[in-house]
Amino acid sequence: MLTRKVKNRLLSIFVFIFFLIFLVYFILSSLNKNILYFKTPSEVFSSVDILEKNKSQSLRVGGMVKKGSINVDDNEIKFVITDFKNEILVSYKGTVPNLFSEEKGVIAEGKFSDKKFFLADRILAKHDENYIPPELKEIKKND
Amino acid sequence: MISSHTVITVVRNFMFNIFSTSSIFSIINKLIKFFSSLIFIALAVGLTFALLISPPDYIQKDSVRIMYVHVPSAWLSLATFSIMTLFFILNFVFKIKNLQLINYSIAPIGLLFTCLAIITGAAWGKPTWGTWWAWDARLTSMLALLFFYVLIILSLKFISPVERSLKLATLFSIIGSINIPIIKYSVDWWNTLHQPASIKFTGTSTIHSSFLVPLFLMLLVFLIFSALIFLMKYKTEIIKMKKKGLNKYD
Structure with missing residues (x-):
């Protein structure tokens, strides 16, 4: 049985991961050019x-x-x-x-x-x- | 008609039983005996293949043999981090004491393999690329993984009380786990000095089978080794916890 506390923790983890993925995605896409080790x-x-x-x-x-x-x-x-x-x-x-x-x-x-x-x-x-x-x-x- | 609640109850009971410390303690000793009898045979076979039977590469020559340590340790460092993060999240949500003990034992193994992957990579990079280190995406993200391991281990060791140290470690592991797909796909997404993966999930691998046999044998050796280290550390953690009298579930 999922208690209320467990549900809350589960929800908070999901929300956290969701926002984190977004954050990292935007950081990486804005840094995209600088991450290249070399240029062709x-x-x-x-x-x-x-x-x-x-x-x-x-x-x-x-x-x-x-x-x-x-x-x-x-x-x-x-x-x-x-x-x-x-x-x-x-x-x-x-x-x-x-x-x-x-x-x-x-x-x-x-x-x-x-x-x-x-x-x-x-x-x-x-x-x-x-x-x-x-x-x-x-x-x-x-x- | 099975409701979702009964399924969850069954799953939870199963998890509590399988991870309950008293039932697991006798199994650990048997497993340690089993793995320690296996590891030397596996190591002998693996090293024979890696150092003697495996051909040199057509261009790297004998430095290809470094790969037999480098690749399994890199794989295991990523796998360990993923498992650790999963357990941290499960522990955070369901408060399963045993997962916490498992993670205490897993984290140092992951750190060891990350260091091993970076050091052997440098040793391979010098004769092949002409440099020990380059700030390309793969190498840098691997260094970030090392830092996350260090952060997690430090917060588990030096932060008190236990609840806070676990919360901090969970936070670091979730942030660090975003790095895992970045490490995996860095060589495909950006121009890097590091070559793309030779062994692919889909499509044909660009590594000849005579290199694959020693590689997977060495992977087996590393798996047995990490299982052995894990079990020994896990046993110590259980004893430590019982001594403290903190066991809530037995």
């Missing part, structure tokens, strides 16, 4: 702010390393980040993570020096969700 090249080009007003602002750009675009010469590595719509040319001095390679995810942290040229201070490799044993990878390549 298309997102960068669609926002005028980054390219025109806040050129000195540090940001992260992420996407795929374009095939055949990695170019290494005296301590400097140049490559192209692509999201298959837009491209950004990145230049970086320093060591790259082991997983950094062509057609793999990458995140570059740094500043734009001009519209299509990005100077990175840090390179992070992004791992995708695929887990494959090495033998199977060879079979796939041969196909």
Whole structure:
């Protein structure tokens, strides 16, 4: 038998949870842009702010390393980040993570020096969700 | 014709009986014996699969083995928090003393697994991503989970009287539980450094079966381990309560 007290507590919990979900939803949707850890090249080009007003602002750009675009010469590595719509040319001095390679995810942290040229201070490799044993990878390549 | 009131009475009586401390005490000892005989076999099999039989990944190489600790602990930290919140709410509404004791025993386990998930994640992130830590949505929400665990444990330990400490812990657990779906879906909703889930409820998984066997074996080991820790702690909590003479239901 539900007593009056139990009913009241049950009701208060439900009301509390209901309002809490609403609150969190509004907080998250207003923060939506800031939660992004990196921007894709298309997102960068669609926002005028980054390219025109806040050129000195540090940001992260992420996407795929374009095939055949990695170019290494005296301590400097140049490559192209692509999201298959837009491209950004990145230049970086320093060591790259082991997983950094062509057609793999990458995140570059740094500043734009001009519209299509990005100077990175840090390179992070992004791992995708695929887990494959090495033998199977060879079979796939041969196909 | 069964009225809703009779159903509720039956359910409540069932809950009181199954959670009544005296009937449960003898079962605990048997379960502890059972699980402790099981854990070393499971651990040996699990570790053999994780460290020897499992192939290295084609790109991560051997650091894929960290996943066998990282993923089960992350799953368990989320599962533990959900169960804990459910019990806190049930305890708040129906005032079932035993759920309170269960939660005293569950909370530290969840904290342990959250720490384990974060530490192993950092150890994996350094060779893979090139950094120990990044403030992306998944990692940050996981850190928030850690803080909620700490808040709940602190309020259970240091706030008196018991009623107030429980109310506070219930509040923290409800607020913290909103974080659970955020952790789960953060990798789908926002751009994150952390990769999306490889094992999906619907659709095909993007992880090869040779990695899945060790993963689920290690999950089993972790489940047995947490059951064992839980039972030991729960036993202590019952003894503590009986000593205090606070038992209202026996």
